[in-house]
Amino acid sequence: MIDHLEVRTQGKGLHEITGELQRLVAACGLDEGLCTVMVRHTSASLTIQENADLAVQRDLEAWFERNVPEGDPRYTHTSEGPDDMPSHIRAALTSTTLSIPFERGQLALGTWQGIYLWEHRRRGSVRFLTVHVSP
Amino acid sequence: MIDHLEVRTQGKGLHEITGELQRLVAACGLDEGLCTVMVRHTSASLTIQENADLAVQRDLEAWFERNVPEGDPRYTHTSEGPDDMPSHIRAALTSTTLSIPFERGQLALGTWQGIYLWEHRRRGSVRFLTVHVSP
Amino acid sequence: MIDHLEVRTQGKGLHEITGELQRLVAACGLDEGLCTVMVRHTSASLTIQENADLAVQRDLEAWFERNVPEGDPRYTHTSEGPDDMPSHIRAALTSTTLSIPFERGQLALGTWQGIYLWEHRRRGSVRFLTVHVSP
Numbered sequence: 001m002i003d004h005l006e007v008r009t010q011g012k013g014l015h016e017i018t019g020e021l022q023r024l025v026a027a028c029g030l031d032e033g034l035c036t037v038m039v040r041h042t043s044a045s046l047t048i049q050e051n052a053d054l055a056v057q058r059d060l061e062a063w064f065e066r067n068v069p070e071g072d073p074r075y076t077h078t079s080e081g082p083d084d085m086p087s088h089i090r091a092a093l094t095s096t097t098l099s100i101p102f103e104r105g106q107l108a109l110g111t112w113q114g115i116y117l118w119e120h121r122r123r124g125s126v127r128f129l130t131v132h133v134s135p
Numbered sequence: 136m137i138d139h140l141e142v143r144t145q146g147k148g149l150h151e152i153t154g155e156l157q158r159l160v161a162a163c164g165l166d167e168g169l170c171t172v173m174v175r176h177t178s179a180s181l182t183i184q185e186n187a188d189l190a191v192q193r194d195l196e197a198w199f200e201r202n203v204p205e206g207d208p209r210y211t212h213t214s215e216g217p218d219d220m221p222s223h224i225r226a227a228l229t230s231t232t233l234s235i236p237f238e239r240g241q242l243a244l245g246t247w248q249g250i251y252l253w254e255h256r257r258r259g260s261v262r263f264l265t266v267h268v269s270p
Numbered sequence: 271m272i273d274h275l276e277v278r279t280q281g282k283g284l285h286e287i288t289g290e291l292q293r294l295v296a297a298c299g300l301d302e303g304l305c306t307v308m309v310r311h312t313s314a315s316l317t318i319q320e321n322a323d324l325a326v327q328r329d330l331e332a333w334f335e336r337n338v339p340e341g342d343p344r345y346t347h348t349s350e351g352p353d354d355m356p357s358h359i360r361a362a363l364t365s366t367t368l369s370i371p372f373e374r375g376q377l378a379l380g381t382w383q384g385i386y387l388w389e390h391r392r393r394g395s396v397r398f399l400t401v402h403v404s405p
Contacts, residue, residue: 245310
């Protein structure tokens, strides 16, 4: 089964989508299987991360700001703004697609895991995701 | 088919799980298909890496120690120790889930590839993995 | 269904394989499903990236050259040349396997997304990929 998600982001940072994906899995009525989610953009990405302490998200974002800086004068792809080329590098370093097993109708995440869309552009956007669920 | 693995790690570093995954695939009796493994933690991750020279693993670990250092004073998520926040960043930079095709009952790895659980905490732990195998 | 691709690379950089994968998906005759591609090497990797401005590829390559430098004297795995150990680190930081949903027989990529084999060795090589397509 193929389904689609639209996620409105407000700017850089992690946006949890665990609930939306769990609802799509439940709607399939399958007991066990695999759920694959792909983000259809190259300036946003996906990650499975800690869902408890927001300081983790802040520190993740800060590591990327230090190591993949905006406006580095060595970038040559600059026409879309200082946050565009870093967003492509961040996407390469994280994930564009994730496959998560499920059983008893529940995504097999650990207690402290959430699935996140990671927005890398300052302004945010509407982001389109495609989801595939199979037995 | 869903199955589970428990892996006991002794500290930071790569722990090969190719054999365990190959056994789960063989137990399914399928000729070809896809094997997906997910680690249910955010301070350990997965990677497919060289299985021949242990120096590769040492150099991988050293690169991450230099670029995602323990105890960086800029981290704000510090309550679980100096190796905790770097472990989440390492997980974001590597993989939480991997999907490997198989044919003739064998994972389609190259000669020099092994599948590894990467422990990022100093003390190690028992790590839980969920495995999905389908045609 | 399992299939195989061989890709001849000429040296470091991104080599687009979207067309080859789309042809394999079309040949299956399935309306919707999941296409998984795995590179059977540890000195090349996979990424989904921008397919419009070649400057993106140049800047990606340059970021990796700066952050995962060739010939770093701290590498201990050096027998295969100065570009070998960085290639394993680059593979760990990007992807060895990617799963892409498809619908109406078309990979569900965004307008600006392409699927790339990323060669990390200076000389290039023939690279072998395994592809799995299922409903």
